[in-house]
Amino acid sequence: MSAPMFRARSLAYRTDFMIHAFHGTVTEREDCVRLETPSDPDFYSGNMLLFPSRPGPGDAVRWVRRFHEEFAHAPRVRHVMLGWDDPHGSKGGVEPFLAAGFTLGENDVLTANTVHPPPRPLAGLxxxxxxxxxxxxxxxxxxxxxxxxxxxxxxxxxxxxxxxxxxxxxxxxxxxxxxxxxxxxxxxxxxxxxxxxxxxxxxxxxxxxxxxxxxxxxxxxxxxxxxxxxxxxxxxxxxxxxxxxxxxxxxxxxxxxxxxxxxxxxxxxxxxx
Structure with a gap:
């Protein structure tokens, strides 16, 4: 990981790419970023495209086409994984994707600078x-x-x-x-x-x-x-x-x-x- 860390706006995606890039490659295109893990085509989040903003009209076709273009050299990648670098935005136009068989992952990204003990620490752990x-x-x-x-x-x-x-x-x-x-x-x-x-x-x-x-x-x-x-x-x-x-x-x-x-x-x- 000697190369500069990919500067996504999202802390979640920035740190995802920070870790996964050790075994893979991060390639920046004009319209997206490709994360690829050649050693493991079944690694969904290790083989994906990240777009700069939430999906809008026509993206259910365009984004999928771009995924297949970017992974055309990797026929063993049989899934389609897509994300967008919009940490504070809405879901955008996900309905056409869902109708096409996609599932939507919705995650909370939590941060801390200090921590305190949990309300029920487990003695002896x-x-x-x-x-x-x-x-x-x-x-x-x-x-x-x-x-x-x-x-x-x-x-x-x-x-x-x-x-x-x-x-x-x-x-x-x-x-x-x-x-x-x-x-x-x-x-x-x-x-x-x-x-x-x-x-x-x-x-x-x-x-x-x-x-x-x-x-x-x-x-x-x-x-x-x-x-x-x-x-x-x-x-x-x-x-x-x-x-x-x-x-x-x-x-x-x-x-x-x-x-x-x-x-x-x-x-x-x-x-x-």
């Missing part, structure tokens, strides 16, 4: 960097506990292995740290945090289903936030949460505040019959 191959393997298993995987298992399982492997390479390169949350020696949660130019971005915050609603997530995010502010040169912490999920409430409970909005449109590949 050990939060520390991963130390062994076995602990990284446990992270893979934890991320495969999803009851509703976003892709067929024959695609999703190898993707998770590759995805966790990419994060491990990032930590080996000294660009961030992956933390595990351990209770009586068992991995019950994990997350990564990566920092550049004073901006630290959380990644893949996960709690084992058997240990949710016990304070694992809040305790883990609080402790890692303190670490990033004290030891990683971070002055701004960034974390992204699905608007419709419970995570945002937990992040706000330790001091994060809603700062921006992030929208994206994704059309997944049609399953083979």
């Amino acid at each position: 050990e939060v520390r960097p991963l130390e062994s191959d076995a602990e990284w393997a446990a992270v893979v298993e934890l991320h495969l506990t999803d009851d509703e995987p976003p892709a067929p298992l024959d695609v999703y399982v190898p993707f998770v292995h590759r995805h966790v492997g990419r994060y491990r390479e990032l930590t080996r390169a000294g660009l961030g740290t992956w933390f595990g949350a351990f209770l009586e020696g068992r991995l019950v949660g994990d997350l990564g945090i990566f920092c550049r130019e004073g901006v630290a971005r959380f990644q893949e915050v996960e709690t084992h289903p058997e240990f949710r609603n016990r304070g694992v997530c809040g305790t883990m995010v609080h402790e890692v936030s303190r670490h990033a502010l004290a030891n990683m040169g971070a002055s701004v912490l960034v974390i992204v949460a699905d608007e419709h999920g419970p995570a945002g409430r937990i992040y706000r409970s330790v001091g994060f505040r809603n700062t921006e909005r992030q929208y994206m449109l994704n059309r997944r590949p049609v399953p083979a019959t």
Whole structure:
């Protein structure tokens, strides 16, 4: 990551590209920016186009055409992923995309400069960097506990292995740290945090289903936030949460505040019959 960080207006997309560009390429065009991860065509948000403003009339055709043009050299990229760099704007004209089979992702982008303990810290939870191959393997298993995987298992399982492997390479390169949350020696949660130019971005915050609603997530995010502010040169912490999920409430409970909005449109590949 020696090249200058891509200067999106959106903190969410700026830090997304900051991380994903380690294994991919960021190519600026006149009308959009292409993020590509050649090693993983099934990585939806690692192969996408980012446009400068929200979609308007005719963009449901134009944006999809531009995606296919930009990824014409990569036939194994079978999805279509689109975003727009408008952190404070509205959704724009998404209805034609939805009618064409896209799903809309709506995220809250939360930031903090300081944090405080959660209302229910979990006593006995050990939060520390991963130390062994076995602990990284446990992270893979934890991320495969999803009851509703976003892709067929024959695609999703190898993707998770590759995805966790990419994060491990990032930590080996000294660009961030992956933390595990351990209770009586068992991995019950994990997350990564990566920092550049004073901006630290959380990644893949996960709690084992058997240990949710016990304070694992809040305790883990609080402790890692303190670490990033004290030891990683971070002055701004960034974390992204699905608007419709419970995570945002937990992040706000330790001091994060809603700062921006992030929208994206994704059309997944049609399953083979």
